[in-house]
Amino acid sequence: MTIGSTVLGYPRIGPRRELKRALESYWADRSSESELREVAKTLRTDSLRELRDAGLNTIPGSFSYYDQVLDAAVVFGAVPQRYRDLGLNPLDTYFAMARGVASTAPWEMTKWFDTNYHYLVPEIGPETSFALTDRTPLEHYREAAELGVTTRPVLVGPVTFLLLSKASEQAGERFRPLERLDDLVTEYATLLGELHRAGVEWVQLDEPALSADRTQTELEQFRAAYRKLGALTERPKIFVPTYFGPVGEALSALASAPVEGVGVDLVAGQSTADSLATATELRDKTLVAGVVDGRNVWRTDLDAALGTAATLLGSAAEVAVSTSCSLLHVPYDLELETSLDPQVASWLAFAKQKVAEVVTVETALRDGREAVSAELDHARKAVEDRKNSPRLRDDTVRSRTGSLTESDVRRSAYETRRTAQQNALKLPVLPTTTIGSFPQTSEVRKARAALRNGTIAAADYRQRMLDEIERVITLQEDLGLDVLVHGEPERNDMVQYFSEYLAGFASTDNGWVQSYGSRCVRPPILFGDVSRPNSMTVEWARAAQKFTAKPVKGMLTGPVTILAWSFVRDDQPLADTAAQVGLAIRDEVSDLESAGIGVVQVDEPALRELLPLRASQRPEYLKWAVDSFRLSTAGASDATQIHTHLCYSEFGDVIDAIVSLDADVTSIEAARSRMEVLDDLNAVGFGRGVGPGVYDIHSPRVPEIDEVQRLLRDALASVPADRIWVNPDCGLKTRGYAEVEPALRHMVEATKQVRKSL
Numbered sequence: 151m152t153i154g155s156t157v158l159g160y161p162r163i164g165p166r167r168e169l170k171r172a173l174e175s176y177w178a179d180r181s182s183e184s185e186l187r188e189v190a191k192t193l194r195t196d197s198l199r200e201l202r203d204a205g206l207n208t209i210p211g212s213f214s215y216y217d218q219v220l221d222a223a224v225v226f227g228a229v230p231q232r233y234r235d236l237g238l239n240p241l242d243t244y245f246a247m248a249r250g251v252a253s254t255a256p257w258e259m260t261k262w263f264d265t266n267y268h269y270l271v272p273e274i275g276p277e278t279s280f281a282l283t284d285r286t287p288l289e290h291y292r293e294a295a296e297l298g299v300t301t302r303p304v305l306v307g308p309v310t311f312l313l314l315s316k317a318s319e320q321a322g323e324r325f326r327p328l329e330r331l332d333d334l335v336t337e338y339a340t341l342l343g344e345l346h347r348a349g350v351e352w353v354q355l356d357e358p359a360l361s362a363d364r365t366q367t368e369l370e371q372f373r374a375a376y377r378k379l380g381a382l383t384e385r386p387k388i389f390v391p392t393y394f395g396p397v398g399e400a401l402s403a404l405a406s407a408p409v410e411g412v413g414v415d416l417v418a419g420q421s422t423a424d425s426l427a428t429a430t431e432l433r434d435k436t437l438v439a440g441v442v443d444g445r446n447v448w449r450t451d452l453d454a455a456l457g458t459a460a461t462l463l464g465s466a467a468e469v470a471v472s473t474s475c476s477l478l479h480v481p482y483d484l485e486l487e488t489s490l491d492p493q494v495a496s497w498l499a500f501a502k503q504k505v506a507e508v509v510t511v512e513t514a515l516r517d518g519r520e521a522v523s524a525e526l527d528h529a530r531k532a533v534e535d536r537k538n539s540p541r542l543r544d545d546t547v548r549s550r551t552g553s554l555t556e557s558d559v560r561r562s563a564y565e566t567r568r569t570a571q572q573n574a575l576k577l578p579v580l581p582t583t584t585i586g587s588f589p590q591t592s593e594v595r596k597a598r599a600a601l602r603n604g605t606i607a608a609a610d611y612r613q614r615m616l617d618e619i620e621r622v623i624t625l626q627e628d629l630g631l632d633v634l635v636h637g638e639p640e641r642n643d644m645v646q647y648f649s650e651y652l653a654g655f656a657s658t659d660n661g662w663v664q665s666y667g668s669r670c671v672r673p674p675i676l677f678g679d680v681s682r683p684n685s686m687t688v689e690w691a692r693a694a695q696k697f698t699a700k701p702v703k704g705m706l707t708g709p710v711t712i713l714a715w716s717f718v719r720d721d722q723p724l725a726d727t728a729a730q731v732g733l734a735i736r737d738e739v740s741d742l743e744s745a746g747i748g749v750v751q752v753d754e755p756a757l758r759e760l761l762p763l764r765a766s767q768r769p770e771y772l773k774w775a776v777d778s779f780r781l782s783t784a785g786a787s788d789a790t791q792i793h794t795h796l797c798y799s800e801f802g803d804v805i806d807a808i809v810s811l812d813a814d815v816t817s818i819e820a821a822r823s824r825m826e827v828l829d830d831l832n833a834v835g836f837g838r839g840v841g842p843g844v845y846d847i848h849s850p851r852v853p854e855i856d857e858v859q860r861l862l863r864d865a866l867a868s869v870p871a872d873r874i875w876v877n878p879d880c881g882l883k884t885r886g887y888a889e890v891e892p893a894l895r896h897m898v899e900a901t902k903q904v905r906k907s908l
C-alpha cells in the first residue's frame with residue numbers, strides 16, 4: 151500500500167495580492183504583458199517551491215490569471231465569435247471575455263457552487279467549435295519541470311464544465327450545453343495525448359458537479375465521457391476529484407470510471423466515508439481522501455482526520471491524504487497576521503498551515519503516529535484549547551437563544567402593521583427611496599484609511615462622517631426622495647463593518663481570498679457566541695434623522711448574509727449561529743426605534759447563496775434562514791416599517807422563503823429583467839410592498855425619464871400602485887455622483903409623472 155499527500159489546488163492571487171496589482175496595472179495600461187507574465191511566473195514558482203518544501207508528494211498546477219472555468223473554455227477553443235472579432239491577442243481576448251471591452255460585454259459571472267468564489271459562465275451552443283487551442287497547462291508543467299518540480303496539471307473536468315455553462319444566445323434557452331459533451335471530450339483526449347508526450351504522469355480533472363443533485367442521464371453521460379478518456383492508450387493517469395459535499399448516488403459512476411484516481415470530500419461529505427468501503431471498484435485505484443477542510447480556516451482535528459483516513463486503507467490500492475477542495479477559498483498564511491488575537495490565531499490554519507496538516511496526517515498514516523508525535527500533540531492541544539475555551543460560550547446569549555419561542559419570530563398581521571405604518575409615515579403613493587449606500591468618494595475612503603493608520607483622531611473621523619451624512623441628506627432632500635438614507639460612508643463592507651462591532655468575531659489584516667478575477671475579500675472569522683456590546687449604526691442614523699423631517703431608513707445587514715460572507719464556526723450548527731446573529735440585529739433594530747427611526751432595512755443579498763447544493767437539504771436551510779431574519783426583525787413595533795433588499799430577481803427555490811421573511815417592503819433587482827419578478831411574486835401570493843429596481847446600477851449609464859416611466863408602468867400592470875416602491879436596483883456605492891445625481895433625478899421625475907396619471 152502506498153500513501154501519498156497532495157492538495158487539490160492553491161491560492162493564486164499572491165500572499166500580498168501581487169497578482170491583483172499586476173493585473174490591474176496591466177489593465178490600466180501601466181505595465182506590459184511581459185511584466186504581468188513575470189509577476190505570475192514568480193508567484194507560480196514561489197508556490198511550487200513552498201509546496202515541495204512542505205513535503206507534499208504531488209503538487210497541483212492550478213494557477214490562473216483570472217478563473218479556472220474561463221481557462222478551460224480558452225484551452226478548448228470555446229471562444230464566441232464576438233470576442234474573436236475583436237482581433238485582440240490571446241491574453242487580451244481572455245480578459246475581454248472576463249471583463250468585457252467598450253463594445254462587447256463580458257461573460258456572465260456566477261457563484262462557484264456554494265462558495266463565495268465567482269466563475270465566468272461559458273456560452274455554449276451547436277456553433278461552438280471546440281478545438282484544443284491554448285496549451286497553457288502544458289507550458290506550466292514544463293516551467294515547473296525546469297525548476298525540478300513535477301506538477302499535476304489541473305483542469306475543470308468536461309462534465310462539470312458543461313453543466314456550469316449556459317446556452318449561447320444563438321442556441322436558444324432550451325439548448326443544453328451537455329449535449330456537446332462528446333465533442334468536448336474529444337478535445338480533452340487530444341490534450342491528454344499531448345500531456346502524455348510531454349511526460350506528465352498525472353492530470354487532475356475536477357468534477358465537483360457530482361456533489362450536487364444529478365439526473366441518471368447526466369450520470370450516464372459522465373460514465374460515457376470517462377470511458378472514452380479512460381480508454382485512451384496514450385495518456386497520463388487521470389485523477390477525478392469531487393468536492394463540496396457527499397458524492398451520494400454518483401459514487402458508483404465515479405468509482406467505476408476507468409481512471410486511476412478519484413477524490414472525495416470527507417469534510418463537507420463525511421457520509422461518503424461509509425459508502426467507500428462498499429465501492430469495490432476502488433480497490434485498484436488511488437483514493438484521495440479530502441480530510442483537511444479546504445474552505446474554512448480552523449485547524450484540523452488531526453486525530454480525527456487520521457482516523458478517517460485510516461478507515462479507508464482497505465478500500466483502495468493507494469490512499470492519498472488531501473484537502474477537501476482547492477485551498478483557493480482560504481487565505482495564504484496565518485504567519486502574515488500580526489494583530490490577530492494570539493489565542494484565536496492558535497485555533498486557525500490558512501492555506502500554508504493546511505498543507506503542513508496534510509503532510510502530518512500522511513506521515514502518521516505511513517510511518518505511524520510516533521513519527522509526528524510532536525505535531526500531533528501540538529495540534530491536539532490547540533483543538534482542545536478551542537473546544538474548551540470560555541471565549542466560545544456566552545451564557546447570556548445561550549439562555550436567550552434557548553428560550554426563544556414562536557412568538558419571537560412573529561409580528562402582527564400585515565394589514566395591522568400596514569395601517570400603523572401609513573399613519574406614522576404618511577408617504578405618498580409610489581414612495582421613492584434608495585437601497586442604502588451613496589457613492590464612496592475618495593475623501594470618505596481617505597478618512598477611513600486615515601483612521602486605520604492613526605493619522606486622524608476618532609473625533610475628527612466622526613466629524614467627517616457626519617459632514618458626509620449631512621451632504622447626502624441635503625442631496626436627497628433636493629432630489630425629492632421620500633425615504634432617505636444616511637448613505638453608509640462609514641462602511642468598508644456590509645459584513646465586515648458589523649463584524650467589527652459584534653463580539654464573537656475576529657478580523658484579519660491579510661486574510662485575502664479571491665472572489666473573482668482581481669477582486670479579493672477579507673472575510674471576518676466568526677469564532678464564538680455572538681452578541682452586540684454596543685450599538686452599531688444608531689449614531690449615524692440618528693444624525694441623519696436630525697438633518698431632515700423626512701423618514702430616514704436605518705440600514706443593517708441580515709444574519710444570513712453575515713454568515714455567508716464570514717468564515718463560520720464549525721463546532722455548532724449554522725442555524726444556532728444564525729439565531730445568535732439574529733438576536734444581535736434585533737437589539738440594533740430596537741435601538742434604532744428608540745432613536746426615532748421608523749423604517750429599518752435589513753439586507754439579505756446572500757439568502758440564495760447559502761442554499762445547499764442538494765435539494766433534500768434545502769427545506770431545513772430555508773427554515774432557519776428565514777427564522778433568523780424574522781428573529782432580527784420581529785421585535786419591531788407595528789408602526790416600524792421593515793424593509794429588506796435582495797440583489798437578484800431569479801429566486802428559483804427561495805421564492806416561498808421570500809414571502810416568509812414577512813418584510814413590509816422588499817426591494818429587488820428588476821431593471822434588466824424588465825419587472826418579470828413581479829409576476830413570479832404574484833404567483834406565490836406575495837402581498838407586501840415591493841420595490842422592483844427601476845434602473846440598473848451596474849452600469850454608469852443614466853436612464854432617461856421615459857425609460858423609468860415605462861418600467862414603472864410595467865410594474866403597475868402586475869402590482870397595485872399602493873404596494874409599489876420606486877428605487878434603483880441596488881446600492882450606489884460603486885458609482886460616481888456624476889451619474890447618480892441625474893439618474894435619481896430622472897427616477898423621481900418619472901415617479902411624479904406616473905403618479906399624476908394614476
Ligand code: GLN
Binds near residue numbers: 880
Ligand atoms: N445597503 C447596501 C448598499 O446599498 C446593500 C448592498 C447590497 O445589496 N449588496 O450598499
Ligand code: ZN
Binds near residue numbers: 796797798
Ligand atoms: Zn443589492
